[in-house]
Amino acid sequence: MQTLHAVTLVIPDYDEAIAFYCGTLGWQLAEDIDQGRKRWVRILPPGASQGSLILARADSAAQQAIIGNQFGGRVGLFLCTDDFTRDHAAMLAAGVRFEEAPRHEPYGCVAVWRDPFGNRWDLLQLT
Template identity: 65%
Template sequence: MKLSALTLIVPDYDAAIAYYCGTMGFVLELDIDQGDKRWVRIAPSKGAQTGFILARAASPEQTAAIGNQGAGRVWLFLESDDFAADHARLSAAGVRFEEDPRHEPYGTVAVFADAFGNRWDLIEYS
């Protein structure tokens, strides 16, 4: 078995696709209209083992969860093979980092929030 996808609750499919696939450089793998909703899968890169299903909030409870699926903690980890280049590219594209890069025993890391408030680590493991 493998973990193939996680759900990200978003306010709007097209805004989320524009942010993740435009600003962050992810790949749009699927966008299938299902009538009242869409099956949208994005991934950090072509062939990535794990991606995200973008789910448009459909209730007040789901709307309240946008950007808070990790309860305020970093809960998404974007692994990089070239931290400096990816940090520079994301910064230039408008990604808001909450801190300067730091070196930890496990690697180089910096926390950022996406356009919807989800907190991520950009990380290059040692």
């Protein structure tokens, strides 16, 4: 058996990203380990036990250049929910910027949103 443990998201600042994901969105800070010049920061969506996000601070000009465009302008991250209406409303109330109104697709209800760093996400409730 194999599972996907985590995906790295390059961000400009650890604390700013933690404030958004763990403060604004209510994610869980699973690990924040100081490694000297960098930190190992792993976060999980509410209620998740796996499928984490590693927040990696950009430490070069090339890494700074990809912040917000790590997926070439496409949606690259998918936040699944068991209650789209609840989470969409909560995210709107928290100031999350959605690019579109919710839409129904054959696979579920979805709406594209951006984090403060420009990364495009789907909020998704699968059918």
